[in-house]
Amino acid sequence: MRNKTFNVGIILLSLLLLVAIFFYVTLSAEKDNVLKANNKQEVKTVEVKKEVHQGKNDSVASLNEEGKASAPDNHEKAAQKNVVPDSTRASAVSDQLQEKKSVPREFLVVIDPGHQNRANTAPEPIGPGAKEEKMKVTGGTSGVTTGKPEYKLTLEASLILGQMLESRGVKVIYTRTTNDINMSNRERAEVANQNAADLFVRIHADGSTDRNVHGLSVLTPASNSPYTKAIFSDSLKASQFIMDETRKNSSVKVNGISYRGDMSGFNWSKVPCTLVELGFMTNPTEDKNLSDPIYLKSLLTNIADGILQYASYK
């Protein structure tokens, strides 16, 4: 009887133990599955985050990112449509930037020696769409002492100025290199436009009925001229740099800046422009000075300095 009870007790205990082991095994298996599942989800989240991150790198436009998130079906199409061209464009831009870094862009100045050996009195509009007309190109003044015509002095001075600029790394194009030419003020401005000059510099000399009047002036487009609105401020900047540099020269009298809305050579220009009146050929001393190579070169050095100041400002 004792033995029987003992045996039944053992059997019951063993059953209990089996049940306990069964539950333990089942529970831990389930726990494992839950953990594995969680891990999978985590991996998934990481992958999605990675993708979104890469997407941002590929495309600057955040709109593409929003498109990807809200419409996963269009993901591929959106990616192909927007991301690929954008990244291509981005790499093209960075290539251009690298090129710019390694090869500095040349600064181009178009120099216009004022006038020519024969005036052309035929009319041309003073600006695009203007009803008002002016002579295509006037004869200019001449030296009271030297007898030199303005067109000769302006060509001499322009060629020296051009050489000075070229020796300092500036690219130079002249509207004319000979006196025997027929070129209107509009056509001269077109040379600057067609070459997309960084600056259009016109070289002239002044004349007056009063022999006492003398000094250098810098002419610049007027602030209220309808033709030169886009180039007004840059032109003024260039004019100011040139004037400031010439003021450093104690042997040159500087009269200052004159704002002009009536000049065809300015009004037809689409690039920043300025005009230097080197001095009065009707003043005996200044006329002589302008034909003195030392005085002329020293004055043109100031003008070249002003142009280079403008080039580095740009």
Ligand SMILES: [Zn+2]
């Ligand atoms: Zn002139």
